[in-house]
Amino acid sequence: MMNKDAVMSRDMARADLQRQEEDFHRERRERERILQEYKRQAEERRMFAERAERRAQRVTLPGEDAPTDIQLVSNVHEEEKAIRTYQEAFQRIKEATGVTDTQEVVRRFIAQGETHRHLEELKSENEKTLVRLKEEKERLQDAFQELKYSGEAKLSSGQQVLEELQAHLQKEEKRRDKYKEEFEKMTKILVAGKSGVDHLATKVQHIKVPRSHFPAKDLSPQSDEYVLDILDTTDQKLQKLLEELEGQNIGEILRQMEEEEFQASIEGKLPAFNVRIPLPAATKPDTFEDDEDSGEDEGDVVTRASLKKQSQQIIESKTKRKSRPKKKKGKQ
Incomplete structure (x- = not known):
């Protein structure tokens, strides 16, 4: 019974550890994807800011206004496209995390680190529990073998005692039959003696x-x-x-x-x-x-x-x- 409980506890701990590892890896991939998206957006903004700064510092020459305006319109479209991209990414983040505030998302990522640390601790504890359960299993198996052999020895001893008791019973039954035969003989003698006394008294x-x-x-x-x-x-x-x-x-x-x-x-x-x-x-x-x-x-x-x-x-x-x-x- 103890061996069965130990195996069940080991399997439950192993399944819980595997589930927590899967959650951790899934959340880690999602976090890395979001961080990459943030890095890409930040890089695009940095490049956009650098270009704007270069445009501000550039000396415009006559006859070059039209191309500059066209370039500005193109940059505006790119910024709008980047903004839409950020909005879509943020929407996916909201759907994944279930929050709408940016600060809350950040706090969630920070909490993911704590969760990771907690999962690592659980993993370590579960590994220790698994080792302890294995040791307990080996100990119970050794105890089972010992009880098995001792039980066989007790069974052999009990069989010997049973044979001795059966031999004693047969001996006592023989003695009982002998006494019974003697009792019947004495009973016949007593009956004959009583009959003789009655006959003599009649005479x-x-x-x-x-x-x-x-x-x-x-x-x-x-x-x-x-x-x-x-x-x-x-x-x-x-x-x-x-x-x-x-x-x-x-x-x-x-x-x-x-x-x-x-x-x-x-x-x-x-x-x-x-x-x-x-x-x-x-x-x-x-x-x-x-x-x-x-x-x-x-x-x-x-x-x-x-x-x-x-x-x-x-x-x-x-x-x-x-x-x-x-x-x-x-x-x-």
Whole structure:
């Protein structure tokens, strides 16, 4: 932008200088023409005055009057012709300068000298301005080249930074995909764990625990607190079941369970999905071992819960059987 303004200023200064030079040369030619005309008129007047003076000093002889008069008439015609010439020249001067006074014409010629001097000063100043603008143009061109090369360097540096950022973005996207995959895997595990807890809670829902163990307020089944509460309640129920089975004859209990299951299967009361897992009957169940077994796969845990439920039912039925003979003796 600065280079364009400098070129425009230079061209305007050059055109103004050329126009002023043309005006100056035109006015100078006109002034020289007028001066030549004045010189010619002055020369004619001087010659006319000299001739008149010579005629006055000349001694006229007899018989020479007629030729002298003819010469005087001729001189008068010449003077009239010169006067007309002067008048025509003055008319042209008036048309050229636009003034009617002779003194004004003289002042105009004097002013032309001042104008010439002023034009010379303008010419000198314009030449200096032209040199300064050329220097400014060269400086701007050098600055432009410097900015051009520095801009290319900055562009190269920016490209390098962009490539680094793209590489970092790809790395972060890979890490995001990895975490997303792990999150989906953990989500599946969590869903499976919640399903297992619900299934285990269903298996021991017949076992009663003190009311203080229930939550103080209702929880949403989708919340994590609900799952933790169900798991805690189920653990308390399993602990209660272990306490009830402590000291019992596990072999006898298993035998009774098998009989009841067989009877239930005959009557069509045993669920089709029920699975029996053989357990060692000779050893006494250990509380700590039962806790360790609770960490096995989901199928084993479900079978144990069902076994404990059936054990409790057997214990209750056995208690009822023992009490029945006493009632009969009382009746007898």
